[in-house]
Amino acid sequence: MAERSTALQSLKVLDLTRVRAGPTCCRVLADFGADVVKIEAPVGADPSAGVSGARHGYDMLNLHRNKRSLTLNLKAPEGRALFLRMVESADVVVENFRPDVKDRLGIAYDDLAKVNPRIILASISGFGQDGPYAKRAGFDQIAQGMGGLMGVTGNPDEGPMRAGAAVADSSSGLYAAIGILVALQERSQSGMGQWVQSSLLEAQIAMMDFQAARYLVEGEVPKSSGNDHPYVTPxxxxxxxxxxxxxxxxxxxxxxxxxxxxxxxxxxxxxxxxxxxxxxxxxxxxxxxxxxxxxxxxxxxxxxxxxxxxxxxxxIYMMDEVFADPQVQHLGMAAPVHHPARGETRLVAQPVKLSRTPASVYVSAPDAGEHSDAILAEVGVTPDEIAALRAQNII
Structure with missing residues (x-):
C-alpha cells in the first residue's frame, strides 16, 4: 500500500460535493494528504443527492479515493449544528450546490466565517454565484456548448461536437483547487479565510485559451476544423x-x-x-x-x-493502449489500490509530481458513513450522542 502524502497533511477539508466538478477539486487535496471528510446525506434524507454511478463503480472509486465519509443530514437543525461544530476546526469547505442551496441550509460563507474567520469556502457552480443564470442547473455538456468548445470541435460540415471527456467539470474543479491553495497561502499572511468561486462556464471559457483570445484580440470567430490545427499545416x-x-x-x-x-x-x-x-x-x-x-x-x-x-x-490510442504504453507506465499513471469489495485495482494517478512530498493513492473510496463515529468523536461527540443521532437519522 502506498503511503499517504505529507504535503497537505495538516489540512482539514469538509467535502460537501457531488457528481464530478467538486469531487475533482477535493481529490487533488486528498491525494496530497489533506484529511478530506466526505459529507453525504443519510439514506433517504436527500433523494436528489447525486452520486457518480455505483458506489463501488469505477467513477466513485476514482473520484473519492483517499477520503473519509460521514453521513449527516444538513436539512435538520441538529445536522447543521454538527456541521458548524466541525467547521470550527476545519480549514476548507468545498461545495457545488446550486448557489441558493447553501443560503437555505444556513451554511453560506458568512455563516461559516462567524464560527471560524479562518475558514475558506470553495463554491463551484454551473454559471457563477450571481447573475442572470446563477440558479440554472449546470452540466458539463451545457458548459462545453456555452463556453465555445463544441463550436470549434468536430468536422466543419457535421455541426458541433462535444469533447469525449468532461472538460468543463474537471477544469472547474482544478481551478477551484488552485483558488484554495492561493487562499491558504494568503491566509498565512492575513490570518483570514475567504470565499473562492469557480464555475463550469468560466472554466470552460478559460480552457478555450488561444481560441478565446483569438476572438477578443483579433475579432476572429474560430470555426471547427476537424482534426486539423486551427492555423498550422500539416x-x-x-x-x-x-x-x-x-x-x-x-x-x-x-x-x-x-x-x-x-x-x-x-x-x-x-x-x-x-x-x-x-x-x-x-x-x-x-x-x-x-x-x-x-x-x-x-x-x-x-x-x-x-x-x-x-x-x-x-x-492515436484506445484506452487499453494508453496504459500499455511504456512511457505511460514509466510515469505511473495507473495507481494501484486495494478495495475491500473489488480487491486489487488501479485508479488514475495525479499528473503533478513533487520531488519530496508526492501525491499518492493510499486508500480506496469509503462506504457511506464508514468513518462517522470516528469523525464525530474528534469534535467531542460522545458515543451516546452518536447513537441518538443515528436513531434520528441525523447521521
Whole structure:
C-alpha cells in the first residue's frame, strides 16, 4: 500500500460535493494528504443527492479515493449544528450546490466565517454565484456548448461536437483547487479565510485559451476544423497502413526535415509549401499529396521515422493502449489500490509530481458513513450522542 502524502497533511477539508466538478477539486487535496471528510446525506434524507454511478463503480472509486465519509443530514437543525461544530476546526469547505442551496441550509460563507474567520469556502457552480443564470442547473455538456468548445470541435460540415471527456467539470474543479491553495497561502499572511468561486462556464471559457483570445484580440470567430490545427499545416490526423497518426509539423525547419524524410525535398523550397501561411492556404491540396505517402507504412514505422528527424508525431490510442504504453507506465499513471469489495485495482494517478512530498493513492473510496463515529468523536461527540443521532437519522 502506498503511503499517504505529507504535503497537505495538516489540512482539514469538509467535502460537501457531488457528481464530478467538486469531487475533482477535493481529490487533488486528498491525494496530497489533506484529511478530506466526505459529507453525504443519510439514506433517504436527500433523494436528489447525486452520486457518480455505483458506489463501488469505477467513477466513485476514482473520484473519492483517499477520503473519509460521514453521513449527516444538513436539512435538520441538529445536522447543521454538527456541521458548524466541525467547521470550527476545519480549514476548507468545498461545495457545488446550486448557489441558493447553501443560503437555505444556513451554511453560506458568512455563516461559516462567524464560527471560524479562518475558514475558506470553495463554491463551484454551473454559471457563477450571481447573475442572470446563477440558479440554472449546470452540466458539463451545457458548459462545453456555452463556453465555445463544441463550436470549434468536430468536422466543419457535421455541426458541433462535444469533447469525449468532461472538460468543463474537471477544469472547474482544478481551478477551484488552485483558488484554495492561493487562499491558504494568503491566509498565512492575513490570518483570514475567504470565499473562492469557480464555475463550469468560466472554466470552460478559460480552457478555450488561444481560441478565446483569438476572438477578443483579433475579432476572429474560430470555426471547427476537424482534426486539423486551427492555423498550422500539416498538423492533424492522417491514415497509415494500419491505423492513424497524429502529425505535428510545427515550424518551417521541421517542414524541411519532413520533406527530406518523405522523399520530396523540392517541397521545402517550393513557394506553394515553403512557409506555413502558404501551406495553410493549400491545406486540402497538401493533405491529398500526403495521404498516399502515409498509407505506405504502419503507424509505428512512421512514429520512429519522424522522431529520428525531429518531427513531432504520435499514435492515436484506445484506452487499453494508453496504459500499455511504456512511457505511460514509466510515469505511473495507473495507481494501484486495494478495495475491500473489488480487491486489487488501479485508479488514475495525479499528473503533478513533487520531488519530496508526492501525491499518492493510499486508500480506496469509503462506504457511506464508514468513518462517522470516528469523525464525530474528534469534535467531542460522545458515543451516546452518536447513537441518538443515528436513531434520528441525523447521521
Amino acid at each position: 498538423m492533424g490526423v492522417v491514415a497509415t497502413k494500419d491505423g492513424y497518426l497524429n502529425l505535428g509539423v510545427g515550424s518551417d525547419p521541421q517542414w524541411q526535415a519532413f520533406c527530406e524524410l518523405v522523399g520530396q525535398p523540392d517541397w521545402a523550397t517550393d513557394e506553394k509549401y515553403a512557409t506555413n501561411p502558404a501551406r495553410f492556404e493549400r491545406r486540402p491540396e497538401l493533405w491529398d499529396l500526403l495521404k498516399p505517402i502515409f498509407a505506405e507504412r504502419t503507424t509505428a514505422q512512421w512514429v520512429a521515422a519522424l522522431e529520428e528527424v525531429g518531427v513531432p508525431a504520435g499514435p
